[in-house]
Amino acid sequence: MKDLLAALRKDLLLQWRGRAQVIAIFAFGAAALLLFSFAIGPDSAALREHAAGFLWLGLLLASTLALAESFEREMEEQALEGLLLLPASTRGLYYGKAIANWAHLALLGVALVPVMVVLYDAGTLRLISLVGVILLGTAGLSAPGTLYAAMTSQTRARQTLLPLLLFPLVVPVLLAAVKATSLLILGDPMGQLRPWTTLLAAFGVIHWSIGGLLFGRVVED
Amino acid sequence: MRQSPTGPKVLVALGVALLLAGSWWGLTKAPGEVYMGEVQRIMYVHVPTAWNAMLALSFAFVCALCFLLTNAWKWDSRLEAAMEMGVVLSLLLCIQGSIWAKPTWGVWWDWDPRLTTTAVMVFAFGGILALRAFVDDPARRAVWSAVACIVAFVDVPIVYFSVKWWNSLHQAQSTPQTVSSAFHLPLRVNAFGILFLWTGLVALRSRVASLRLRNELGPPLPDSRPAVTGAAPIAGGAS
Amino acid sequence: MSGVVQGGWEFVAGAYIVTATILSAYATSVFLRYRTEQRRAAAEAEREARK
Numbered sequence: 475m476k477d478l479l480a481a482l483r484k485d486l487l488l489q490w491r492g493r494a495q496v497i498a499i500f501a502f503g504a505a506a507l508l509l510f511s512f513a514i515g516p517d518s519a520a521l522r523e524h525a526a527g528f529l530w531l532g533l534l535l536a537s538t539l540a541l542a543e544s545f546e547r548e549m550e551e552q553a554l555e556g557l558l559l560l561p562a563s564t565r566g567l568y569y570g571k572a573i574a575n576w577a578h579l580a581l582l583g584v585a586l587v588p589v590m591v592v593l594y595d596a597g598t599l600r601l602i603s604l605v606g607v608i609l610l611g612t613a614g615l616s617a618p619g620t621l622y623a624a625m626t627s628q629t630r631a632r633q634t635l636l637p638l639l640l641f642p643l644v645v646p647v648l649l650a651a652v653k654a655t656s657l658l659i660l661g662d663p664m665g666q667l668r669p670w671t672t673l674l675a676a677f678g679v680i681h682w683s684i685g686g687l688l689f690g691r692v693v694e695d
Numbered sequence: 696m697r698q699s700p701t702g703p704k705v706l707v708a709l710g711v712a713l714l715l716a717g718s719w720w721g722l723t724k725a726p727g728e729v730y731m732g733e734v735q736r737i738m739y740v741h742v743p744t745a746w747n748a749m750l751a752l753s754f755a756f757v758c759a760l761c762f763l764l765t766n767a768w769k770w771d772s773r774l775e776a777a778m779e780m781g782v783v784l785s786l787l788l789c790i791q792g793s794i795w796a797k798p799t800w801g802v803w804w805d806w807d808p809r810l811t812t813t814a815v816m817v818f819a820f821g822g823i824l825a826l827r828a829f830v831d832d833p834a835r836r837a838v839w840s841a842v843a844c845i846v847a848f849v850d851v852p853i854v855y856f857s858v859k860w861w862n863s864l865h866q867a868q869s870t871p872q873t874v875s876s877a878f879h880l881p882l883r884v885n886a887f888g889i890l891f892l893w894t895g896l897v898a899l900r901s902r903v904a905s906l907r908l909r910n911e912l913g914p915p916l917p918d919s920r921p922a923v924t925g926a927a928p929i930a931g932g933a934s
Numbered sequence: 935m936s937g938v939v940q941g942g943w944e945f946v947a948g949a950y951i952v953t954a955t956i957l958s959a960y961a962t963s964v965f966l967r968y969r970t971e972q973r974r975a976a977a978e979a980e981r982e983a984r985k
Binding site: 626628629630639642643645646650653673677681684685691692694 | 763815816818819822823825826829830835838839841842843845846847849850853854856857858860861
Binding site: 700707714718722732733734736737740741744780783786787790791794795797798889892896899900902903906907909910 | 961967971975978
């Protein structure tokens with residue numbers, strides 16, 4: 475547990491120190507949302523209807539940058555080997571990093587909401603629920619994302635491999651998060667939100683567990 | 696390791712023979728179906744391919760587990776072979792499903808949960824094969840593909856259920872679940888045909904992988920992946 | 935509209951042909967790769983034996 479907090483603190487501190495990067499990733503996400511609206515055309519009704527999809531697609535694309543970046547520093551100066559030589563558990567390392575990535579992605583998601591509201595005229599009054607969905611969805615992205623980022627950051631084709639490996643895996647997150655967000659924006663007369671958030675939660679529980687179990691093997695030498 | 700290739704070759708030949716027999720039966724002797732007419736005959740290759748694609752990828756999952764537990768290279772070779780075979784069968788499945796969908800539903804893709812999950816699997820396991828191509832260290836390549844295979848396989852049921860719920864909101868139609876008994880024979884023959892075929896091919900392909908690995912590592916080939924350097928391995932996250 | 939899918943033999947043929955093509959192409963590639971590796975291993979063994 476101590477290792478987890480230490481790792482978490484380290485990664486959050488690094489994120490804070492590199493906040494120019496965090497802002498740049500947000501700008502990338504916002505630009506993606508803008509491009510989606512150009513691709514669809516100035517049809518307000520269509521944009522509003524698919525706003526949830528655009529938000530999560532933009533978030534997913536930006537997440538590959540954020541996740542890859544979280545391991546960049548470990549690659550420089552062979553910091554990863556240094557970390558592993560410490561008498562710290564790899565499980566603590568994994569969860570610390572995954573939580574830090576989760577925080578980054580959740581922040582990114584929340585920051586993109588106003589962009590979505592403005593560009594697609596797609597807002598909601600159920601803000602707490604929306605934040606909840608963003609938290610659940612980004613948790614689902616962060617767990618497998620941290621595991622795969624650890625692998626791909628050590629390979630030659632790191633920029634292509636991470637999305638290639640991650641995207642098929644997080645299809646359930648995309649489906650569920652978009653559906654849930656859509657219900658919040660467009661209205662949910664039949665109360666269908668719960669099954670989707672449950673799916674997100676289940677995905678999260680499964681992948682946070684196996685991620686912790688397998689991370690040790692991924693970074694061992 | 697001077698294994699004779701006769702075993703696998705016999706399996707492949709047997710598989711091909713069964714497939715030809717089953718397909719001939721399905722195409723000529725079996726009756727046309729009541730509602731789907733002749734298009735139903737696609738099922739005689741489509742359903743067996745589906746069963747075997749799932750079997751091949753399940754075997755890949757077992758190989759991944761065995762490798763992580765035993766660290767024996769042979770499981771890595773089998774993993775590579777099984778994943779490649781699984782991807783080929785799954786890709787074939789998607790194409791067959793598409794050809795079946797066009798005359799039936801009028802579109803090339805109808806987002807059927809099983810077929811959509813298969814498409815996701817093609818990308819997921821294909822991605823792992825791509826990962827293997829970019830990792831030079833054999834030990835790392837083996838561990839990482841095993842880990843990735845386990846994560847991808849565990850994900851398959853989740854993908855299936857999420858697509859099923861997602862799709863049920865839009866579609867009332869579904870692909871036929873049951874096949875009446877008149878059609879069982881060609882189905883079973885073809886199922887065994889593809890089973891023997893892929894088993895033989897995976898056996899051969901594993902040997903290709905082993906031979907390449909032997910070449911990569913240089914003699915003598917240790918039976919297991921070398922242990923972590925240093926007195927005690929730090930792997931596993933012992934806290 | 936009788937409710938029965940009419941014709942469709944071209945789709946059936948397409949499906950079987952695609953199946954046959956993909957399976958035989960893959961099988962061929964496995965056999966070819968196996969032969970290549972066998973030959974290389976044999977050549978290596980010969981070189982070792984000669985040393």
